[in-house]
Amino acid sequence: MRDHPNLPVDNAILVGSPGTGVNHAKDLNIPADHVWAATAQNDLVNMAPPQAGDLAPLNPNEYRRLFDDHSAMYGTDPTSDEYGGRTFKVGNGHLPGWHFKAMPAHSQYWEGDSLDNMAEIVTGGTP
DSSP states (O other): OOSOTTOOOSOEEEESOSOOSSSSGGGGSSOGGGEEEEOOTTOGGGGSOOOGGGGTTSOHHHHHHHHOOTTOOOOSOTTSGGGOOEEOOOOOOOOTTGGGOSOGGGGGGGSHHHHHHHHHHHTTOOO
8 A cells, every 4th residue: 555555445454463564554545544453462463573673772783683583674563553543442362372273363353343343444434
């Protein structure tokens, strides 16, 4: 959406996302109040490394060495106030290890209250 400003998008829904590659919802080329985000409490994406600049006083070279993470530059967490979008409620999801699954909560956005709230957004409502 950042790179394609003319996409026919009314609302963007982000679930389990550590970031979108931009720092603010408005940078997705739709009004910020049309960008919705949620992350389940037990989703391991909550442990995604922050941007290098967020780890002061660790310098970026030390950060890269520790995490060896080329994907840490996600941009601002879309559920944060700083991002400027809207949030909605999702279920907590199951803890890692439930039924021998590493990240069960990351797939549970498509059921229960989480799915109901996304349907509300898609149909023009407010969850």
